[in-house]
Amino acid sequence: AQKVTQAQTEISVVEKEDVTLDCVYETRDTTYYLFWYKQPPSGELVFLIRRNSFDEQNEISGRYSWNFQKSTSSFNFTITASQVVDSAVYFCALSVATSYDKVIFGPGTSLSVIP
Amino acid sequence: DTEVTQTPKHLVMGMTNKKSLKCEQHMGHRAMYWYKQKAKKPPELMFVYSYEKLSINESVPSRFSPECPNSSLLNLHLHALQPEDSALYLCASSRNRGLGNSPLHFGNGTRLTVT
Numbered sequence: 486a487q488k489v490t491q492a493q494t495e496i497s498v499v500e501k502e503d504v505t506l507d508c509v510y511e512t513r514d515t516t517y518y519l520f521w522y523k524q525p526p527s528g529e530l531v532f533l534i535r536r537n538s539f540d541e542q543n544e545i546s547g548r549y550s551w552n553f554q555k556s557t558s559s560f561n562f563t564i565t566a567s568q569v570v571d572s573a574v575y576f577c578a579l580s581v582a583t584s585y586d587k588v589i590f591g592p593g594t595s596l597s598v599i600p
Numbered sequence: 601d602t603e604v605t606q607t608p609k610h611l612v613m614g615m616t617n618k619k620s621l622k623c624e625q626h627m628g629h630r631a632m633y634w635y636k637q638k639a640k641k642p643p644e645l646m647f648v649y650s651y652e653k654l655s656i657n658e659s660v661p662s663r664f665s666p667e668c669p670n671s672s673l674l675n676l677h678l679h680a681l682q683p684e685d686s687a688l689y690l691c692a693s694s695r696n697r698g699l700g701n702s703p704l705h706f707g708n709g710t711r712l713t714v715t
Contacts (some may be wrong), residue, residue: 520703528688530643530706576642586631586656586697588704590642 487512489579489591497597498567506562506594508577514538516582519553519560524593525573536560567598603627604707606691612713613681621676621710623691631697632674633704634666635690643690649674650697681714688712 488511498504521533548565577591604625631650635643648656649668665677688709695702
């Protein structure tokens with residue numbers, strides 16, 4: 486069975502602080518994809534990144550960076566110099582080769598960035 | 601701006617009403633999805649359409665009836681709903697089935713209240 490755990494339910498940081506959102510996944514499939522989505526109060530889920538199981542390279546996009554470690558089944562997300570506009574719920578998600586259409590979402594982490 | 605458009609943004613309906621949710625995308629995507637999201641929970645998959653054919657129904661009650669008139673449009677017909685069906689209904693699309701090729705692109709959702 487597949488599972489995604491985001492242990493942090495809610496996080497509050499002061500603007501300009503760095504923050505890391507944790508994601509741990511479980512699957513026995515060797516081929517899978519990991520995703521991060523952002524959901525601001527407006528409701529739309531915004532795609533941030535996709536990683537396949539064969540690519541462990543970390544990625545940086547502006548203030549966002551992702552650390553994928555297969556050894557610990559983790560796919561953590563760091564926001565550097567956080568801004569108020571980063572306030573949202575962030576979902577880590579998993580899809581596996583045997584059922585690609587069924588994206589398994591984690592419970593989400595609600596991030597509040599305080600001015 | 602989202603490339604997946606959902607209407608209406610808000611809908612209040614009684615338990616005896618019939619209403620429809622609409623979703624439109626013009627990205628040439630051939631897979632379209634309906635998700636249901638309760639407050640403070642991750643999205644839950646309801647239906648998947650691939651090339652205008654229903655490919656996945658996640659045991660959704662028959663009071664929800666999906667329809668895909670063409671590759672750009674997806675409807676969700678609602679009839680005899682219950683108050684517990686109140687939720688945010690999200691439409692999504694991807695280039696095709698098999699999310700390894702393309703992530704989900706979500707609309708802003710329809711916030712449904714059943715009275």
